[in-house]
Amino acid sequence: MPHTPRATAPQGLHQLAFGGDYNPEQWPEEVWHEDVRLMREAGVTMVSVGIFSWALLEPEPGTYDFGWLDRLLDLLHVNGIRADLGTPTVAPPAWFYRAHPEALPVSREGVRYAFGSRGAICHSNPDYRSAAAGITEQLARRYGNHPALAMWHVHNEYGVPVSACYCDSCAAHFRRWLADRHGGVDAVNEAWGTAFWGQRYRGLDEIDPPRTTPTVGNPAQQLDYARFADATMRENFCAERDILHRLAPGAPVTTNFMTALSQCGSVDYWAWGREVDLVTNDHYLITDGRRTHVNLAMAADLTRSVAGGAPWLLLEHSTGGVNWQPRNPAKHPGEMARNSLAHVARGSDGAMFFQWRQSRRGAEKFHSAMLPHAGTDSRIWREVSRLGADLGLLNEIRATRTVADVAMVWDWQSWWAQSLEWRPSQDHDARERADAFYASLFDRHLTVDFAHPDTDLSGYPLVVVPALYLATEESGRNLRRYVEGGGTLVVSYFSGIVDTHDAVHPGPYPGALRDVLGLTIEEFSPLAEGGTVRLITPEGAPEGPELSGDVWSDVVIPRGAETVWSYADGIPAGRPAVTRHRLGGGTAWYVSTRLTGPDLDAVLDRACDDARVAPRTGLPHDVEVVRRTGDGGTYLFAINHTGADAKVPLAATGTELLTGEGAAGHLAVPAGAVRVVRLDG
Template sequence: MPLAGSRDWLRWPHDPDRPRFAYGADYNPEQWPREVWEEDLRLMRRAGVNIVTLGVFSWSRLQPGPDTWDFGWLDELMDRLYGNGIAVDLATATASPPAWLTTAHPEVLPVTRTGETVWPGARQHWRPTSPVFRRYALELAGALAGRYGGHPALAAWHVSNELGCHNFYDYSDDAAAAFRAWLRDRYGGLDGLNHAWGTDFWSQRYTGWDQILPPRLAASHANPTQQLDFTRFSSDALRDHLRAEREVLRRAAPGIPVTTNFMVMGDLAGMNYADWAHEVDFVSNDHYVQPGPGGADELSFSANLTGGLARGRPWYLMEHSTGAVNWRRVNPPKAPGQLARDSLLHVAHGADAVCFFQWRQSAAGAEKYHSAMLPHAGPDSPVFRDVTELGRVLAEDLAEVAGTWRLPARAALVFDWESSWAVRRDSLPSSLLDAHREALDWYTAFLDAGVRVDVLPTDAAWEGYDLVVAPLLHVLPGPTAERLHGYVAGGGHLVTTYFSGIVDENDHIHPGGHPGPLRDLLGLRVDEFAPLPEGTCVVLDDGGIGTVWSDRITVTAPGTEVWARYADGDLAGGAAVTRRSVPGGGSACYVSTRLDGGHRTALLERLLAGAGIGGELPEELRGRVELAVRAGEGAEYHFLASRTDEPVKIGHLPGVPLTGTAGRGSAGRGGDAGVLPPRGIAVRRVPPREAGRRPAAGPPRASS
């Protein structure tokens, strides 16, 4: 199923048919007097800015009262931006309701699990299911669409902002009523719901819909399926708000693409972006790199997954930072070269837009210490020089890369949102389970092995890959299990891990022993879970160290090989890592513990060899340099990103260097093309491979 609509990308107001990278930021001119605006436009041109997101938090300016509107300042800015060659991604401004609305209608304010009201004073203080809020929000979106839908500066619509960042869970009476309606649609009747929720346990059986509530504060553990369904519902409620605003915009301004900024980063896993990706005309994402070791790998993982959500189409990096943020306990600036490396690593994984929060650093408010393209120090500053150089690199050095697609890898890493939700709640064998961390561990192993991998949502078409790693696939509905069986029977090589295949879509245990529908495929049965206490580990007979989890395993199929056994403790001698080959050349591997990094990489390299997958980098660069590849008509573009804080000699690799990297301490203009500086990134044009997994023009894959 393709992404919604036919509006594939930005509607460029100037020279619309020329592919280019979008470059810019959130622009909040309402924070500044008019005399600053002219300087903003002059410096935007100098920095190479060609697009801004406008109006994100301007509701109180646009609508000072319920029947009062003020569009004059926005009219002026839209015209002035267009006159300066700058396109506008116009927000619907519905992210945070103004004080007059919440004063007149306090019933739009969210309610916490413990019954406390979330009051105004910050942002996103609204209930996703409030009919009152919805009415006012759609009125505002309609007014903006009617006024600006035909404006020549308009490149795209931006629905709300970071939906669910602060109001994902709402336990109000509005939410309760909407939750009941959602459950009726899902289960049809109370019998279906009672079965799905297993309500005969603890005498929870429902005899009327009005008895059902969100999982508010309870005396003990709330019903597990109720918790899972409420997370599903909460994601769907926000998605429905996205749909409602989108339809208002499309009716008033057909042909203008609609997006909203996802937050694929860190462990933010509340919203099911695999579902949401079908609701927008192009995928957008906000990402803020984690400081310290592993931050660049997590950035790469998130960018890769965003590319997977976009199904290979161009996507929009809506927000990231030029330097420090403001919400962590300590907020260090970025190191030399990191601004460019972070930006271009997103480009490497398919982003055709590189934008920041925000253009001009705020003088007041909660984000006045958050970095920006134009810092407090002004244009004569290292940050602004780096910003300007990056704009040049995107517009000049990498101009031909815009509009290309990411070249599919031969291996895929599958991330499942519902499993990530299910293993984060209570009433589990261990509270240390973390699906995002396990997926990131395996992604890091691919980077350490020097092998490209595509990170995909569960509903993507991963059957064409030679190797698929599906870690912590805890929630396993029947159709997905059938896909896994068919994949292996067709010659594919599957890897899965502990606590996978345990429950169905209703969070019911699959009968017959663990891991449910995967038992026969893996050729084993998990007789008993043996989760490990925090801070403890198990030793394997190959020297590997396992943490978090272990299993008591019985091998049930003669063809199942034991690749590693537990070497100590109560499970000593028992299978820890297994692999079963099947007729047709496929295989299924099971890893029953969270392996240490070195042994996970060694295991992965063995599995890659069995699948016939090799690295595309010279041996000496594997693990030190990440390779990502984009492809167009007649060329491939190899992005080589340093994973170290030391210079890396990359030697004489094939192809023509397009750029070294941008920013301080870099090899941008005139640098040594044979050396990647610390945190450096280089791009080379390479002739297309003659055979293999080269896609046709357009998105290389579509979801099933």
């Protein structure tokens, strides 16, 4: 059967997407008309509807009530507002759980969760799968040709709050999955290393999910179960997607990701990105002391990378504070617009929010919204309306692509494996290493693409690998090809250690990366809590600053690599700490301790020199400068996260789209403001 090309942008939407989750079922119907009037006033172009409406759409099994949704979609259409229509399968009705209590998930400790929240789903349960397919088919038949329909929104934030269930249905499903993946019990025993601690199985029927055990369970089993749980959720998404493709083929089908590394680590978004027609993402600022605008940029770059560089869509973020962190500060004046336009700069074709009207009841009543409890006489409303107008001035950037400078290798499955118990140091955190390397690149004003370790990297002058504990032999060969072809690679410690089954590669560390790095590691030497090591340039090497590392050190044996910094103290005193390996046309750097701030910068400065990535010294600190390009030209976004006015040098003349003013020589960006220039030529 020939492949049918799918829509990859919201149908009928000729502007940037602007709006949010709209839950009119929480309000009397007379409020809907006021909502739509205010949406038009604010410049809303699309809203997400129906995501949590299963109990209203199917009030009892097989009985449907679509009248209210008919009226809502008609009202939106008459007012020129597109609909991102949800399948409500994230929240089955109470009657469903009364009939099928076994569809509620079971924790690893054996506790069955209760109804009364959201996302409480055993994704292996056949009754849930059947019911989800049923409501999806009803929606597709009724609304597939509705003139308001822009796109389909399947489920909601898969993996939040529950990704893995440990019930008996999941156990049976897991055994089938193992048979498909490994082929039989002998292969499972080999992959999991069950000779250790006498865990060998005689048949797949003896295998259960990795439930709570007296001490650490089999890590390879836990890793496979994480893969299974992710694949099971993805099966359910694909089942709904295929129904929508078959019955309503005109509109793209998506589900909202949460790619930020702090928000949903249970989903392998490289795999999911191949299944959606349009990549969409939800992002919320984590106020834990990190620079929030840097974490935002990282999430946006990661989302764009999952989309293969194509435009994507920010489907949720907040106008102000959220309500689920220990402390939920409001956003500063202008911060909401900066957040929104930073996502747009990094590839989003719009900025959507949770939610349109702030709820009066329920768990999220203190979560900010486009229309807050304070109403239209409020700072949030005025900023929302201004943002809507500004996005209207940027419509010409739709379908352009963000231009990246360098790449960072990231793999969710490696993160899962590294996060299991009994690793050499609990202080080593893969996400922290990714944050640190990303922040250093951000401060160099370099835009980052993320890449799977098996992806062709030849288009990037510099590739950094902040944490790749699990690396296959193919990944090692891929990184070697990259360096031999002229690339510059920077690898951080505890990378290349195990294979896809969490088995240590044969021979000395770092396993799959020995050849490309030109070294072996005799022994890990993690540091005591609070411990540090000094790094100095060895005799005969070019002079460099003294550095300080913590958390980790390695006993490194060069096998072709040169020593750039060595340990001045600690167990590896006198041994290499930072190395550089010339290989083919490129170089591979290895950093064997945790460096942060200026110390990490010092190493990346040298690597950037190798890569001929010129420093952008003319750009102010914490002023983002990002480019999007397409058939219509090149657009430069300058986002000032500081409290002082800034000037950004321009290599060409252009027109600033938000003010209509010409720009030449430099671009003035007021404190806290955003400017977008269409460059001439």
